[in-house]
Amino acid sequence: MDFELSQLNAKEAYSLLTSCIVPRPIAWVTTLDENGIFNAAPFSYFTGVSIEPPLTLFAVERRQGEKKDTVINIERTKEFVVNLVTSSNVEQMNITSKDFQVDQDELKLAGLTPVRSKVVSPPSIKESPIHMECKLDQIIEIGSSPHSLVIGEVIQVTVDDDLVEEGKIKMEHLHAVGRMGGKWYTKTEQLFELPRLDWRKADIK
Numbered sequence: 738m739d740f741e742l743s744q745l746n747a748k749e750a751y752s753l754l755t756s757c758i759v760p761r762p763i764a765w766v767t768t769l770d771e772n773g774i775f776n777a778a779p780f781s782y783f784t785g786v787s788i789e790p791p792l793t794l795f796a797v798e799r800r801q802g803e804k805k806d807t808v809i810n811i812e813r814t815k816e817f818v819v820n821l822v823t824s825s826n827v828e829q830m831n832i833t834s835k836d837f838q839v840d841q842d843e844l845k846l847a848g849l850t851p852v853r854s855k856v857v858s859p860p861s862i863k864e865s866p867i868h869m870e871c872k873l874d875q876i877i878e879i880g881s882s883p884h885s886l887v888i889g890e891v892i893q894v895t896v897d898d899d900l901v902e903e904g905k906i907k908m909e910h911l912h913a914v915g916r917m918g919g920k921w922y923t924k925t926e927q928l929f930e931l932p933r934l935d936w937r938k939a940d941i942k
């Protein structure tokens with residue numbers, strides 16, 4: 738079947754593309770509002786984009802024409818934390834996708850525990866085993882809807898000790914969760930290896 742994107746409305750195009758670009762990692766982003774209240778929300782338009790400097794980005798659409806709280810908070814504080822979504826915290830992640838009132842403490846409502854981050858002021862989520870603390874690099878507005886592309890530099894990464902062996906993260910113990918289309922998610926329980934071919938110029942082992 739062929740889909741011509743110009744013939745689809747925004748909802749149809751979203752549904753199609755988020756079913757084709759799969760599985761997507763989920764940035765579970767924590768920020769602080771102007772009253773110091775924690776905000777948490779998941780974003781699956783998310784990836785890493787460079788190493789020098791180490792940049793990550795996620796894209797945030799408007800909600801009824803208004804910027805979402807995560808973007809408003811990052812514009813103000815220039816800081817955020819990306820927490821990893823795993824099989825054991827995925828239900829709580831989902832709760833934080835709800836459109837809470839700005840002054841509601843989403844971590845508390847989702848039964849999550851904030852822990853002090855190492856270098857940025859927004860807290861990290863204790864129930865998540867990996868915290869990537871980021872400083873804002875830039876926000877680029879794209880599209881007519883529009884979307885905010887939030888680009889952050891990863892300054893500090895904290896990984897639960899039992900997930901690290903000889904300085905490397907034990908992939909088979911992460912249980913990371915990815916987002917598929919619609920209501921579907923996937924667990925990373927069946928990992929396998931492929932030989933690394935000589936495609937990388939840099940000597941990264």
Ligand SMILES: Cc1cc2nc3c(=O)[nH]c(=O)nc-3n(C[C@H](O)[C@H](O)[C@H](O)COP(=O)(O)O)c2cc1C
Pocket residue numbers: 763776777778779780781782783796797798799800805806807808830831833834835836837916
């Ligand atoms: C798994 C998942 C992924 C999501 N990804 C995105 C995304 O990439 N961009 C976006 O704008 N909203 C995304 N959402 C919706 C936001 O999480 C939701 O609008 C949230 O309420 C925003 O919170 P905030 O207003 O506190 O920033 C996603 C929701 C879920 C459950």
